[in-house]
Each structure stands twice: as C-alpha cells, then as structure tokens.
Amino acid sequence: MSSLTDRYVQATLRRLPVRQRTDIEQELRASIADAVDDRIGAGGDARAAEVAALTHLGDPARLAAGYADRPLQLIGPAVFLDYTRMLTTLLVSVVPVVAAVVAFLRAVDEAPWLTVAGDSLAAAVTTAMHIAVWTTVLYALIERTPTLRLASDRPWTPDALPAPPSRRARWGELVAGTVILVLVMTFILLSPVVSTEHDANGDPIGVLSPWLFDTGFVWVFIALGFASLATSFSRYYLSWSLPVAIAGSVVSVTGAAVLAWAAATDHLLNPAFVDAAGWPAGTDTWLTAGLIALAGWSLLQTIFDAFAYARRS
Amino acid sequence: MADDDELLATHLQELRRGTVVLACLLVLTRPNYGYALLDLLAQRGFSVDANTLYPLLRRLEKQGLLTSDWNTDEARPRKFYRTSDTGVALAGTLSHDWDQLDTALRILKGES
Numbered sequence: 001m002s003s004l005t006d007r008y009v010q011a012t013l014r015r016l017p018v019r020q021r022t023d024i025e026q027e028l029r030a031s032i033a034d035a036v037d038d039r040i041g042a043g044g045d046a047r048a049a050e051v052a053a054l055t056h057l058g059d060p061a062r063l064a065a066g067y068a069d070r071p072l073q074l075i076g077p078a079v080f081l082d083y084t085r086m087l088t089t090l091l092v093s094v095v096p097v098v099a100a101v102v103a104f105l106r107a108v109d110e111a112p113w114l115t116v117a118g119d120s121l122a123a124a125v126t127t128a129m130h131i132a133v134w135t136t137v138l139y140a141l142i143e144r145t146p147t148l149r150l151a152s153d154r155p156w157t158p159d160a161l162p163a164p165p166s167r168r169a170r171w172g173e174l175v176a177g178t179v180i181l182v183l184v185m186t187f188i189l190l191s192p193v194v195s196t197e198h199d200a201n202g203d204p205i206g207v208l209s210p211w212l213f214d215t216g217f218v219w220v221f222i223a224l225g226f227a228s229l230a231t232s233f234s235r236y237y238l239s240w241s242l243p244v245a246i247a248g249s250v251v252s253v254t255g256a257a258v259l260a261w262a263a264a265t266d267h268l269l270n271p272a273f274v275d276a277a278g279w280p281a282g283t284d285t286w287l288t289a290g291l292i293a294l295a296g297w298s299l300l301q302t303i304f305d306a307f308a309y310a311r312r313s
Numbered sequence: 314m315a316d317d318d319e320l321l322a323t324h325l326q327e328l329r330r331g332t333v334v335l336a337c338l339l340v341l342t343r344p345n346y347g348y349a350l351l352d353l354l355a356q357r358g359f360s361v362d363a364n365t366l367y368p369l370l371r372r373l374e375k376q377g378l379l380t381s382d383w384n385t386d387e388a389r390p391r392k393f394y395r396t397s398d399t400g401v402a403l404a405g406t407l408s409h410d411w412d413q414l415d416t417a418l419r420i421l422k423g424e425s
Contacts, residue, residue, distance in 0.1 A: 024371075026383075027347065027392045031367060034348035034389075058364045066368030 005032050008054050015064035024067055032057070075139050083139040090131045092245045092306040097299065099124040100253040107261040174236050178229060185225045188218060197276040205273045212267065220258060227251045245306060252302045260295035263288040333361050333369065335411065338396050338404035341379060346391040370394055378403055 009028055013021045032053055039049035057063060065072050075083050103120035111119070142148045192213055195204035212218040231248040238244055262268045268291065269284050336359045340350065347367055354361055361369075373379045378400035384393050396404065 023392075026390060028367070030389055030391050031347045031363070034346075034391075035363075038348075038352075056363060058362070063364045063368070066364060067371060069368075069372065 004050055004054060005029070005036075008032070008057070008060055011060035012064045012067075015061060016068055020067065071143060073143075074136070075143050079139055079142055083135065086139075087132065087135045088242060088245075089307055090135060091128060092242070092249055093303045094131060095124050095128050096246070096249040096253040096306075097303065098127045099250070100257040100299065103254070104257045104261055107257070108264060110265075170236060174232055177232050181225050181229055185222055188221060195273065197273055199272075199276070205276050206270050207273050209267050209270045212262075217262075217267070224251065224255045224258060228255060249302050249306050252298055256295035256298040256302075260292045263291040263295075329359070332411075333359055333366070334373065335404060335407045337366075337369070337373065338378060338400050338407070341394050341396045342401065344382070344393040344395040346384070346393050350394075373400070 009025055009032075012028060013025055016024060032050075035053035035056065036046070036049045039052055040046055044052075062072065064070075099120045102123040103116050106116045106119050188208065191208045192206040192210070193204055195206055197205045199205055206213075208218075212221075228251050231244070231251050234244050235248060259268075266284075266288070269287060271284070274284055333354070336354055336357070337350070340353060340357075345353065347363075347370060350370075351361070351363055351366055354366070370379065374381055374394065378397055379394045380397045381392050381394050384391050
C-alpha cells in the first residue's frame with residue numbers, strides 16, 4: 001500500500017477509539033483500493049487515481065467524526081440559546097461588579113486615578129475572559145454529554161414569555177429618574193453658593209466638602225449623572241442590547257463606587273457646615289454609612305436589572 | 314445565477330435527506346459492500362458522498378438495521394452488509410410513509 005493512502009488511513013484512525021480501529025481500517029483500505037482500481041480501470045495513472053480517490057473521500061477528520069458520531073460543532077442548536085443567555089447574564093452582572101469593587105478598593109488605597117482606572121479595566125477584561133472561556137467549555141461539555149443535554153432540554157411554554165412593564169409605567173420611571181437626577185445635580189452645583197449656614201463674613205458655608213470643588217472632582221459626579229441619564233433614555237428608546245446593558249451597568253456601578261469611596265474617605269460632607277449647623281457628633285458617620293448603604297443597594301439593583309434584562313432578551 | 318443554483322441544491326438536499334437510509338435498506342436486501350453500494354446508489358440517482366455513506370452503514374449496523382460479514386473469498390477482503398429483519402420492517406414502514414407523502418402531494422397538486 002502506498003504512503004499516501006497509509007497516511008490518510010492513519011489520519012482517520014488516530015481520531016477513533018482503539019476498539020473500532022482494526023475493523024474500520026480494513027474496510028476503509030478496501031474501499032480506497034476499490035476506488036483507485038476503478039479509476040485506473042477507466043484509464044488513469046495510478047498516482048493520480050489515488051489522489052483523486054482520497055480527494056473524493058475528503059478531510060479524514062470529517063470522516064472520523066462520522067464514524068465516531070462526534071458533533072462537528074462546538075455548541076449545537078440544542079443548547080446554543082441556553083449558552084448565550086448564561087453568557088450574557090454573567091457578563092452584564094459579574095464584570096461591572098468586579099470592576100467597581102476593584103476600583104473602590106484601589107481608590108480607598110488613595111492610588112492615583114490612572115492606576116485606579118487601569119486596574120479596574122484590567123480586572124474587568126480578565127473576568128470577562130474567564131467567564132467567556134469557562135462558560136464555553138461548560139456548554140461544549142454539555143453538548144458532548146447526552147445525559148446532561150437531556151437535563152437542560154426543558155420544553156418552552158408561553159409562560160416563559162417575559163411580561164414587559166407597560167410603556168406608561170416605564171415613562172413614569174424615566175420622568176421621575178430624570179427629575180431626581182436634575183435636582184441632585186442642581187443641589188451639588190449650587191451647594192457652595194447657596195446654604196442655610198453663613199460664616200462670620202456672611203459668606204455661605206457649603207454642605208458639600210470644598211475638596212470636591214477645589215480638585216474639580218465634582219465634575220466626575222456631574223459626568224456620571226449625565227451618563228446615567230443617557231443610559232436611562234437609551235434603555236427607554238432603544239431595544240435591549242448587550243452594549244446598552246453593559247453601559248448601563250458600568251455607569252450605575254461606577255456611580256455607586258465613586259459615591260461610596262467619597263463618603264468612606266470623608267471627601268463628601270463639609271466639616272465646617274456640620275459644625276455651623278450644630279449637628280450632633282456622629283451625624284456625619286451615620287450619613288456616610290447611609291450613603292455607602294445606598295451605593296451597595298444600587299449595586300444590587302444593577303445586578304438584578306442585568307439578570308432581568310438578559311432573561312428578557 | 315450561482316446563488317439560484319446553490320439554493321436549488323440546498324432544497325434538493327433537504328428533500329432527499331433521509332431517503333438514503335431507505336435506499337440502503339432496500340438495496341441491501343442483497344448483500345453488498347461499501348464501494349459497490351456507492352456506485353449502485355449513484356446509478357439509481359441517490360448521489361451520496363463516500364464520507365457520509367461509510368459511517369452511515371456502520372451506524373445502521375449499530376442500530377441493528379444491517380448485519381455484516383467479512384467476505385474473504387476474494388484477494389481483497391470486503392465487509393458485506395445485509396438488511397436485517399428489523400431493517401426490512403423499518404424499510405416497509407418508511408416506504409409506506411413515502412407512499413402516503415406521495416399521495417398527499419398529489420392531492421395538494423389537484424390530482425387525486
């Protein structure tokens with residue numbers, strides 16, 4: 001037997017279970033020899049006949065997959081929808097949270113802003129890649145394990161259809177959110193000039209820490225406010241899509257992290273105002289705790305939202 | 314134009330998928346081996362790729378629809394397949410279904 005056929009047969013058998021090999025080898029060699037003889041009989045050179053016969057049989061990997069009954073796809077139609085749903089849900093919920101937690105921890109360490117942003121981004125990318133790889137591996141295994149595939153094969157009923165909130169309710173939500181956000185931003189911007197308390201010269205004492213305005217950090221809050229407004233509007237006017245969902249999660253999680261960080265590092269309230277207003281000692285501690293709790297709550301809500309949106313998609 | 318040909322080929326392939334199994338079960342009531350079967354099916358208008366047919370024969374054998382024997386009488390030993398009793402019964406059922414489809418299509422076309 002010539003080397004080309006040998007190589008073809010070996011390439012096929014290599015991909016088959018050992019116990020099937022002997023039988024398939026004999027049959028395959030006979031089939032190839034028959035095809036070659038046929039072509040030589042029709043008037044052809046032996047080498048060309050062999051090449052033609054093997055070409056006709058095609059890729060040995062494909063032939064072996066046929067013999068072994070192996071799927072020629074990583075994730076087939078039976079589990080593909082479950083796979084994409086799981087992947088989307090994990091990506092939109094876990095990645096922003098990891099990014100926010102890393103950013104928060106680095107910021108509390110008083111790391112430079114570029115480091116905070118870089119570390120947070122790096123953590124997000126690493127997490128996303130791990131989620132993508134392991135989810136894909138898991139579903140590729142399910143695809144290749146018949147018992148697991150049956151377990152995931154629950155029938156679809158119309159009950160599974162999501163009940164979208166009415167457009168009017170969502171419109172109300174959007175209006176309320178917009179009004180609250182505009183009020184908060186106005187309050188922040190006016191805080192240095194409008195106040196209930198005044199110092200000896202009659203100048204107002206702002207509620208918010210002057211640090212925010214001196215460093216220009218206040219513009220981060222304003223920018224986050226506008227970004228959050230933009231995502232609310234795009235959620236209302238655009239249909240659900242992965243980029244919109246990720247942008248929404250990133251904005252709200254960043255907002256929560258920045259707020260919690262500013263509160264935890266005493267960069268939020270103006271101590272002079274607390275003194276002037278005669279608030280009892282410990283008030284600012286409670287306020288800080290409250291703000292951190294609020295940030296945590298908004299984080300949780302983002303996760304739930306992400307799950308709900310991903311399931312509805 | 315090439316797209317039209319491709320579309321036609323796809324539709325024909327869809328329509329003929331599954332008929333190869335029936336054709337094999339019917340032809341193999343007389344024992345035969347892989348390469349000769351490929352030739353025979355092609356002559357009867359069931360063109361099927363070798364890399365589809367060879368694994369298919371083994372799958373049908375595993376399902377008990379075909380039986381096989383090595384024929385070593387000739388210089389080149391060949392594996393001969395033959396339709397089993399279960400295979401004959403299945404061929405009967407599938408043929409009946411095919412006839413029903415044919416009748417249904419005739420009615421749809423307004424003949425009857």
